[in-house]
Amino acid sequence: MGTKSAFNWITLWASLLFVVILGFSRLSYGMFLPGIQREIGGSYGQLGILGTVNFIGYLAGTLCLSPLISRYPDRKPILNRWTCILLGLAMVGSAFSDHPAELGLWRFAIGWLSAFATVLVLSIAMDAVRPAERGVASGLIWLGGSAGILATGLLAPLTIDPSQLQGWRYAWAAMGFFGVIAAVGFEYVTRKRGTAGTASPAASNPREQAGEKVYRLLLSPKKLLFLIASYFFFGWGYIIYFTYLIPYLTSQGIPSLYAGLVWSGIGFAGLFNGWIGGKAIDRWPSGYTLGSGLILGTIGTLGVTTGHLFGTAAGAVLIGLVSFITPPLMTTALLRRHVPHHAYAACLSLATAFFAAGQIIGPIVGGVGVDRYGLRFGVASSAIFMAISAALAGAYGRQQRKQEARDFGG
Template identity: 80%
Template sequence: MLEEEGDMGTKSAFNWITLWASLLFVVILGFSRLSYGMFLPGIQRVIGGSYGQLGLLGTVNFIGYLVGTLCLPPLIARYPARKPILNGITCLLLGLTLIGSAASDHVIQLGLWRFAIGWLSAFATVLVLSIALDAVRPAERGAASGLIWLGGSAGILATGLFAPLTIDPSHLQGWRYAWVIMGVFGVLAAFGFAFVTRTKGDEIIPSRIESKPSDNESEPVHRLLWSPKKLLFLVSSYFFFGSGYIIYFTYLIPYLVSKGIPSLYAGLIWSGIGFAGLFNGWIGGKAIDRWPSGYTLASGLTLGTIGVCGVTTNNMFLTVLGAALIGLVSFITPPLMTTALLRRHVPPRAYAACLSLATAVFAAGQMLGPLVGGLVVERYGLQSGVASSAIFMAIAAALAGLFGHRQRKLVER
């Protein structure tokens, strides 16, 4: 059985809804966001511009992401029963914008497509998670988050397999074909998720309508997120992780290409990160269900910081080992653990709004990352640019540890 019914119509972590949500995250994270770093060498050959300039399009992408996260809460508040419809339209348009971006002929045109992709992926991230986790038993939502987020790792793995087509100079237009294929996959995944949520919707919606709000249900979202006694350290950790990971994923492949690594090997390294992340999603989800603490999050971020530092050794084996470590413990883990921790610490009716605002903070971090990384690359080179992500990852780990410390003090009281 792929799915198992639980109390009040909820299901186990492994069901058709989480499966299709994971396939959508292949597109939302792996294809729409992180494929850009993989395709950067090929894009530069066709469109031109420096790596610093093209890297700034990552900031444009996350400006769109930030705008999307800020626009979504009012829409959810106004049309709470229309989330499945809004999500279906969003995911369909996301696949189509990937196809459209493949036709870009200059930086400004590509920048507009990247903005639109960021805006749509922000909507899709929050809506897909919110809809899918509503269908899962509370005790298994960490594992369900892991299954969904590992779709992003699968997207990275698949993107790496396109490397001979997208990096090799003999295939100048390869990145265009790859984005078209990814966009078509996104359209199919959007229809699949819409189908399973429509057919299963009657089972999960009544349980949410019948449930009574808790006493703190009406507590303002900003008090939950910005209070040091509640979620401030968790959300701040998410911000710095956003800055750190996007620098690494934007400039890692250009750095490897600059060192003369063949396109096939660079693609295999990229796929290796995604392959390791497949285990990360499941293990991280199980870990946060068993130890729902900021300390669990901090441990993965600390190991990720160590992994980034591999690039500073000028040793390709240690660089590759560090990349695998990042994929294994700190690529999917922070988003899925933050998602699960938010689900545990905010009232059910406030979850979508809290997740949306936390995602906006994450987007702001991802806007800062390419700016800082681009400046470092222009001034000190690609190696220093990649290594600068370790600073942000270390700060994120420290803040997650502070959140865990705060949790422990509350338990002791």
């Protein structure tokens, strides 16, 4: 079947899956951290390591997926179906954890499955959208992560309040069941519209497949290296902020309702970011566009240094508005523009592996900073790595401009 506009049922269900893949399975951990610590115990540094375990699983999943989909490109729909269903069930299982080691095993499995789901859902959904609208479609899908954060923040009275000892368990179980429903819905619309069997003529060209090497595309300084490096440092920086922001607020005696509203503010602002960022990258497909959002996000992370709730909240909303969803969706869209169709899924998988590596390092570095210098310093340290990410995105934009000048001159 032919491609469709960015606004279609496949994109909608993909966005609902990203509520689970990003908002629930990955980022809800930082929101639930105070409740988990009260019931299971451990320092924030130790519990941050459990977050790292999740991203180790995420990295392992991306590294396994790339050769898998390269060898069996026609099996993506089947693989995606079971991955998304198992992700929802793993979240339900994690709600029954009684010890850190047990929770760590579930977090590893969830990371592995969410890595598969991220790449497969995006790849399948993007195949169904017209090329000129893929930035908007990517934005609509990624804003599902913002919706997940928004929903998680509204659960704060249930998950943060000391009187609700089991609240985080109930929330995670409900999120897992929602994930199973979203997986079934996505499977239904892709099968109904025939997207699962759609293949691009470009993918059937064996000479092109043999000539293009994924690693050369991603790791060449003249191609995509600066973009991938920016993605790596963004993963490092943003995960520190999202892991320790809520623990910082609760340590300041902020009521659980207000802390939840700050968290929800990120998600609410991110709903606009997904649409704005998608439109922007379609109109200005450049590393400069990506770098602009990252610079503003760096400023937002420094809101915690004010020591006031208003400054922290304003910074959080700024992050949600310009640099929470923007880097993943823009990286996704830029890769879609600059790699061959047949190599896109493999390239996205490897790019996601670099992103995951940054997220593995982030909680460890942030945990050390928290244990030595306090939660405020730990959260604010994310600005360092966000700034590096912005600089690398700018370097990629400059490289693009030089390449366009060479092509025009030639």
